[in-house]
Amino acid sequence: MIPEPLSLYIHIPFCVKKCRYCDFLSIPFDSVLADRYIEAVIEELRLFCRRYHWKKPVINTLFFGGGTPSVLSRRQWHRLTDGIRSAIMLAENYEWTIECNPDSFSDEKASVYLETGVNRITFGVQSLVPGELSIMGRIHSADRVFEILGSSALSGFNSVGVDCIYGLPGQTLNSLHYTLTALLNFQIIKHLSVYELNINEETPFGRHQKILPLPNEDLSYEMAQKVLQISKSYGFEQYEISNFAFPGHRCRHNEIYWNHNSYIGIGIGAHSYIHPLRFADNNDIITYIQTITDGNPPVKEYETIDREILAREIIFLGVRRSDGIDEVEFFNKTGFDFQDYAGSHKLTLLLDNNLLTRNGRFWKPSDQGLLRADAIARDLIRYENIT
Numbered sequence: 001m002i003p004e005p006l007s008l009y010i011h012i013p014f015c016v017k018k019c020r021y022c023d024f025l026s027i028p029f030d031s032v033l034a035d036r037y038i039e040a041v042i043e044e045l046r047l048f049c050r051r052y053h054w055k056k057p058v059i060n061t062l063f064f065g066g067g068t069p070s071v072l073s074r075r076q077w078h079r080l081t082d083g084i085r086s087a088i089m090l091a092e093n094y095e096w097t098i099e100c101n102p103d104s105f106s107d108e109k110a111s112v113y114l115e116t117g118v119n120r121i122t123f124g125v126q127s128l129v130p131g132e133l134s135i136m137g138r139i140h141s142a143d144r145v146f147e148i149l150g151s152s153a154l155s156g157f158n159s160v161g162v163d164c165i166y167g168l169p170g171q172t173l174n175s176l177h178y179t180l181t182a183l184l185n186f187q188i189i190k191h192l193s194v195y196e197l198n199i200n201e202e203t204p205f206g207r208h209q210k211i212l213p214l215p216n217e218d219l220s221y222e223m224a225q226k227v228l229q230i231s232k233s234y235g236f237e238q239y240e241i242s243n244f245a246f247p248g249h250r251c252r253h254n255e256i257y258w259n260h261n262s263y264i265g266i267g268i269g270a271h272s273y274i275h276p277l278r279f280a281d282n283n284d285i286i287t288y289i290q291t292i293t294d295g296n297p298p299v300k301e302y303e304t305i306d307r308e309i310l311a312r313e314i315i316f317l318g319v320r321r322s323d324g325i326d327e328v329e330f331f332n333k334t335g336f337d338f339q340d341y342a343g344s345h346k347l348t349l350l351l352d353n354n355l356l357t358r359n360g361r362f363w364k365p366s367d368q369g370l371l372r373a374d375a376i377a378r379d380l381i382r383y384e385n386i387t
């Protein structure tokens with residue numbers, strides 16, 4: 001039986017140039033390799049459906065992420081989406097997102113995305129301050145962002161979003177304020193993601209961390225509050241620790257992950273979850289293409305999501321979301337009583353300290369609670385059965 005609702009993620013790992021902080025699975029764009037990759041992606045989706053005996057599954061949310069999906073040429077985009085569309089059906093009220101970078105986006109590409117059925121578009125802006133863009137190794141300019149956001153080419157999308165980063169080297173509260181307000185003054189923006197810079201040791205940022213003028217913990221905390229204050233003042237709802245949306249513009253695809261609904265992940269490093277199995281594809285593009293050419297699924301790892309893992313993940317993700325944890329859903333999915341599992345005394349303490357609120361069956365983090373979500377999760381998760 002095909003799970004409902006079902007989502008599909010397609011990973012496009014190519015980028016024009018590697019950013020200095022990037023620890024995503026991305027490689028330099030090579031058009032010939034991209035052509036081979038596209039064929040492999042289409043074939044992987046077919047193999048996936050065959051394995052589960054699914055004939056054209058109905059997809060509620062479709063997400064092309066990366067990397068940089070917008071580096072693909074219009075010809076490549078058509079080939080890829082024709083192949084994907086031949087293997088699935090889109091639900092009536094589907095959401096289809098593409099992640100773009102300002103440097104590889106064009107009005108012509110926007111028309112092609114709309115023609116093929118995309119209805120949601122997000123841009124990796126990160127900052128509008130030239131010095132911050134340059135230290136990150138981003139190749140777009142702030143002017144290019146202004147040009148794109150002011151263009152009528154975006155008017156056909158149901159939702160336009162931007163991604164930003166705080167905690168950058170040299171960033172100040174004022175420069176963060178400038179980036180966010182300059183972006184949110186564009187009324188076309190209905191979704192905002194703001195992530196704290198996370199430095200991986202393997203990246204150039206990681207290797208030079210000691211000499212980077214990074215904000216200290218207090219300043220980072222003030223920046224998180226600044227993000228909240230500005231997004232609220234523009235009418236955005238913080239529905240997850242790093243995600244803000246106008247009413248009706250949440251990213252439904254991300255909510256599928258957070259709700260532990262089923263999803264198919266196609267492409268190198270992509271993850272799928274068909275209860276109770278979560279599996280990850282091979283990270284290496286050549287091995288990935290070869291495995292599929294040989295007629296085999298390119299899966300590298302399988303993990304069974306038992307009720308202990310599920311309980312921990314529901315809590316970890318739930319305290320990061322304004323919707324919080326639904327104790328009825330928690331019981332239905334894990335078989336654990338939420339209050340017994342988390343500990344009534346701990347929940348009472350969090351309520352008393354205004355870090356959690358309770359509304360019937362829902363346990364929700366307060367604004368302050370969202371800023372301390374990881375600490376709250378550590379407090380509520382049961383560790384004795386972790387091996």
Ligand code: SF4
Nearest residue numbers: 015018019022026067
């Ligand atoms: S554009 Fe995004 S995925 Fe590509 S290198 Fe930069 S941060 Fe990484």
